[in-house]
Amino acid sequence: GAVVSQHPSWVICKSGTSVKIECRSLDFQATTMFWYRQFPKQSLMLMATSNEGSKATYEQGVEKDKFLINHASLTLSTLTVTSAHPEDSSFYICSAYPGTARTDTQYFGPGTRLTVL
């Protein structure tokens, strides 16, 4: 149980276009989802916290108008990279928090590799 999927797993786009990445909890309801960014050979950096039915909370330095997050249901959060540029190329990972009594458990998606040409 506790599976999180991401779609697409790999996307290439042209500079200036927008790209949407989906994060789904397949067998549980996720009250909160987290979006991370990981550059090659580096650690995960939290971008934002996504709560179902409310606005996302962005970390300092993350452009909220560039990285649009929508958590419209308890099983789906989306990250849209608007007007993407080559510097946005990265590996994006989501994690989902099931909101059960086990407050220490998050489940990670497999990640999405974004390449902007």
Added chain:
Amino acid sequence: AQTVTQSQPEMSVQEAETVTLSCTYDTSENNYYLFWYKQPPSRQMILVIRQEAYKQQNATENRFSVNFQKAAKSFSLKISDSQLGDTAMYFCAFMKGIQGAQKLVFGQGTRLTINP
């Protein structure tokens, strides 16, 4: 703010050997969780082991065990009888132990290679 530091960017050992990965953290919180995550070449994050700060007993999961020194704010991971499949990036992470979803703060990672 919490910080997590892994001072070993890379480590390499022979198969079947024991290896210890270091992690230190800084926090003013009294209640928190510490984790070790593994990220193999597939890049899927896998939880290796967790430790609750209020528990004095060190966590153990099969070949994986931790040495949790709360006063020193140290949280090392020991891998016994290392296997080729243990080759991966290992991240130490901190999370506040309060109600509701809390973010993870990750260390820089240690790239572990197990050689045949």
